[in-house]
Amino acid sequence: MTSEPHHEPFIRNPAAADLVWDALEALSEGIAVYDADYRLVTCNQRYVDMFPLIGDLIDRGAAWEDLLRAGAERGQYRKALGQTEAWIEGRLQNGVPVGETLEIELTNGRIYQVQFSATKNNGFVVANTDVTERRKAExxxxxxxxxxxxxxxxxxxxxxxxxxxxxxxxxxxxxxxxxxxxxxxxxxxxxxxxxxxxxxxxxxxxxxxxxxxxxxxxxxxxxxxxxxxxxxxxxxxxxxxxxxxxxxxxxxxxxxxxxxxxxxCPAPIQMTNAHTGEVLFSSPETIALFGRVDSAKRFYVDPNSRENYLRKLRKEGFIQEFKAQYFNANGEAFWGAVSARLIEYNGQEVIVSHTRDLTEQLRIEAELSQQQDQLYQNDKMSAMGELLAGVAHELNNPLSVVVGHSLMLREDCPDPEILRQVEKISTAAERCAKIVKTFLTMARQQPVKMQRVDINDIVQTAMDVASYGEAGEGLDMQCHLTSALPEICADPDQITQVVINLILNAEQAIRESGLGGQITVATARAEDAKTIEIRVEDDGPGIAKDLRSRVFEPFFTTKDVGQGTGIGLALCHRIVAAHNGQISLDASPDGGTVFTIFLPVKEAQSKVDSPDGAGNAASHIRVLIVDDEEDVAELNAEILTRAGYEVDVFNEAGLALETLREHDYGLILSDLNMPEVDGRIFFETIKREFPDMVNKTGFVTGDTMGRSSQTFLGEAQRPCIEKPVSPKELRAFVSELIAKGSK
Structure with a gap:
């Protein structure tokens, strides 16, 4: 050192004007002026304050090199720590860096930008600017x-x-x-x-x-x-x-x-501290989903879910579609799926994740589950249909015998008392036969009882049923029936069910929405006079235009999950279609819905049996009956023999084929399900060996619901009558078959 340190207050140069000194003191920068010998001439107090460890040495006449060395030795400069001499040597190697701007960092954390500017007398000025906050911001x-x-x-x-x-x-x-x-x-x-x-x-x-x-x-x-x-x-x-x-x-x-x-980006992305749960970054969509929170731990409804999530994430390093319940921005619980990766950032475990709201997906899955349940119910109904068909088939053969003989007794018996008893047997047998045919109809899902009906009676009945009790309470339900409508051919029970279903749908929509309060059912004859219209109209909430085309699809429903199966309107559509009719949906002028059913005006057809004509034609015709049920075969033979036909009966199709090779027949009646050679093989043999008999062959069977039977009858394209058969039905069937065969 060239001089001892002075501890008295720094004395300004008395030659300087007070104004200049005031200006220097007002600066935020530290300013110092050194002469040609690199000794301090003057400086402001800010310059002294910037170097607290050597403030006692900063005085007029202090050498720049001495101040630099003292600062390094006293630990003023961060880069000089542990390498004082080397650092000093490096700084002094090229002397004062006049014309340069340097940046130095002190051990107290302050960072100064130091600019060296030359003076005219070969000295220099040092300007220190505190850039600590700027560097921290950077x-x-x-x-x-x-x-x-x-x-x-x-x-x-x-x-x-x-x-x-x-x-x-x-x-x-x-x-x-x-x-x-x-x-x-x-x-x-x-x-x-x-x-x-x-x-x-x-x-x-x-x-x-x-x-x-x-x-x-x-x-x-x-x-x-x-x-x-x-x-x-x-x-x-x-x-x-x-x-x-x-x-x-x-x-x-x-x-x-x-x-x-x-x-x-609208995707909800966030970055969180794995250990503390602190949210380091949230995209706008994440904030919209979860709200502004400072910890990811607050997202979870069940805190254990986060522990399971972290355990899997740390094990694999990433996770996809982790499902849990979370709280949304409104504090409501919802199911979400998180995909995430675990990374290291600043020495800490950090999770980068993306959250997907599963609310809509779960709603769809729930609806699909409900539809699967309905399919299961349909499968059960299908199985029940097959069971009914099987039961009907087993009952058909004995019922054919009971029905046939009872009807023949009723035709032949002259004793009134015996005839009364036969009537009871016949009535009971026919009732059993109707039950069996009802079983078959249910299995086929077709109208069970087509008859001439007054459509106004059906609509009035449906209106009375639908408006009974609480169903119609508080609603204005009106019925407008056009008089003098022609009768139609329909199943009254099924058409009544369709109208009831439409009325109840309207009633439920009005009550659930709180809109409207009027339901009107009307009948009329269409402009083309070929159809009858049934119109069910309400002033309820209506059905959206984009959904109207789908309301008749199976399983489609506009009701809330758990409130509707989507089967009702599909069933209505099927029933109307089975009647060769149509059903349509339109918007009501009052904002509700209008369902219109169109049913054809058609007289009920009845086949007229002409036993006399049959008998006349039968006198020259030989009939071959093939049925493994002896009682049924003998009964049918007796019925046709009485009608004047010559009948041969065989209980095995193989024996029937042998007699076909030896005799000529005008008609063949065959059962389908028989042991060994069944009706299918029998018919294929006829086609191959006796092609002229194909158009003279018909089938009498109790199994028309079996898949193989339906397939065969569809391919064979031959007439078929279903057991049990009354004498009148059998004679009419044979007459018609002979007439078509002769053509």
Whole structure:
């Protein structure tokens, strides 16, 4: 050192003007002036305060080199710690760095920008600017940028930033590169260019699109179903489309964006501390979903869910579609699925995740589950139909004998008392036969009792049933029936059920919505006079236009989950179609719905039996009956013998074929289900060996519901009559078969 330190207050140069000194003291910078010998001439107090460890040495006449060395030795400079001499030597090697600007960091954490400027007398001026806060802000900015870059690299959603006009790609995330490969334009991602035009048009119209479903082309050229979220942004005087793309084929959500893209991205992305749960970053969509919270622990309805989530995440390093219940921004619980990756950031475990709201998906799954239950019920009903058909088949043969003989006794018996008893037997037998045919009709799901009916009576009955009790309470239910309508051929029970179902649907819609209160049922004759109209109209909430075309689909319903099966209107449609009619849905002028049923005006047909004609024709005809049930075969033979036919009976089809080779027959009546050679093989042999007898062959069977029987009868295209058969029905069937065969 060239001088001893002075501890008395620094004395300003008395030659300087007071104004100059006041100006120097007012500066935020530390200013010091050194002469040609590099000794301190003067400085402001700010300069002294900047170097607290050597403040006692800063005085007029102090050498710059001595102050520099003292600062290093006293631990003033951070870079000099542990290497004092080397640091001093390096600083003094080229002398005072006049004309340069340096940056020094003190051990107290302050950072100064030091500028050395030459004076005219070969001295220099030192200007120290405190840049500590500026440097801290820059470090914080770099840390934030690093954080965002980390989010982008770990994001599970593919992100593409492309120019709106030509689709030229300005940025793509690693996941987008993996999904699409190295493409120059976003247009290369589309299977159909119209899809991109529609997507951009939707963006321009609304400024954003959410959950846009479209099939895109991956790196191999294969189509992939995707959901896209898009925004329009302005960047470098041009408009760009920022798109976050979720590959739905693998249910993976990855997202990777720069800060500008990330702020525009609607996908809910967040970055949290794995240990503390502290939220480090939340995208706008995450905030919209969860609200502004400082800890991810507050997301979970059950805290144990987060522990399970962390355990799986730490084990694999990533997780996909982790399902749990979360609290949304309104504090309401909802089911969500999280896809995430675990990364290291600043020495800590950090989770980058994407959350998907499963509310709509779970609603659809619940509806599908309900529909599956309904399918199960349908399967049970189908099985019941097969059971009914089987029972009917087993009863048909003995019932044929009972019905046939009772009716023949009724025709032949002259004794009134015996005839009364026969009437009871006949009535009971016919009742059993009707029950069996009802079983078969239920199995077929066709109208069971087609008869001439007055449609006004049906509608009035349906109205009375539907309005009875609480169903019609509080509603204005009106019935307008057009008089003198012609009768139609229909099943009254089924048509009544259709009208009741439509009225009850209207009543339920009005009560649940609280809208409307009037239901009107009317009948009329259509303008073409060929159909009768039944109109059921209400002033309730109505059915949306885009749903009207689907209301008759099986399992489709506009009611809430658990409130409707979607079967009622489909059943109505099936019943009306089975009557060769139509049912339609239109909007009511009052805002409700109008269902209109159209049923054809048709006289009930009846076949007229002409036993005399049959007998006349029968005198020259020989009939071959083949049935493994002896009683049924003998009964049918007796009926036809009485009608004047010559009848041969065989209980085995093989024996019948032998007699066919030896005798000529005008008609063949065969059962279907027989042991060994059944009706199918028997008919195929006839086609092959006796082709002229094909048009003279008919079937009498109790099994018309079996799949194989239905298939065979459909292929054979031959007449068939279903057991049990009355004598009148059998004679009419044979007469008709002979008439057609002769042609």
């Amino acid at each position: 470090v914080a900015m770099r840390e934030r940028e690093t954080l965002l870059a980390t989010v982008l690299e770990a994001s599970p959603v593919a992100v593409v930033m492309a120019r709106q006009g030509d689709g030229k790609i300005r940025y793509r995330s690693p996941e987008a590169f993996r999904l699409f490969g190295h493409t120059e334009s976003a247009t290369e991602h589309y299977l159909n260019q119209k899809d991109r035009r529609d997507y951009v048009a939707a963006l321009v119209a609304d400024g954003q699109v959410d959950d846009y479903r479209v099939a895109l082309k991956d790196a191999s050229g294969a189509p992939r179903p995707t959901a896209s979220w898009g925004r329009l942004i302005e960047f470098e005087d041009d408009t760009y489309v920022v798109t976050a793309i979720m590959d739905l084929s693998a249910q993976q959500e990855r997202e990777d964006m720069i800060r500008q893209v990330l702020e525009a």
